[in-house]
Amino acid sequence: MNDLICKFAVREGKRFGETIDVYNGHIIVKVSSDFIGIPLERVEKIADDEVHFQDFNESEAKQIGLAWIEEKSKPVSIEELKSYGFGEE
Numbered sequence: 367m368n369d370l371i372c373k374f375a376v377r378e379g380k381r382f383g384e385t386i387d388v389y390n391g392h393i394i395v396k397v398s399s400d401f402i403g404i405p406l407e408r409v410e411k412i413a414d415d416e417v418h419f420q421d422f423n424e425s426e427a428k429q430i431g432l433a434w435i436e437e438k439s440k441p442v443s444i445e446e447l448k449s450y451g452f453g454e455e
Contacts, residue, residue: 369412375404376418385417389434392427393417403430 375383375395383397392403404427410418447453 370409370417373412374416376416377421381416387434389430389437392430392434394431394434395427400428401431401435402427403434 370388370393371385373385374381375385375393375397383395383402385393386396386401387394388406389403391406393406393409395402395404402424404419404422408420408422410420412418444453
């Protein structure tokens with residue numbers, strides 16, 4: 367899956383964003399200041415620094431992007447921070 371990250375997202379021959387994560391069977395793409403989630407099965411090909419997508423449902427992609435933001439922006443507890451080596455010793 368790492369070969370899908372940090373590449374330009376392309377649809378119909380035009381770059382429209384950058385792939386940044388894989389989440390629940392979707393590739394998260396940053397498009398300007400927004401995030402969308404495109405199903406992995408919509409990947410047409412991977413070439414050099416680009417991931418080419420077949421057509422996808424934009425409304426669903428936006429909803430997946432919002433779910434990704436919500437999950438990734440949850441606050442981290444003090445216990446979680448300590449488990450990663452942050453905080454008082």
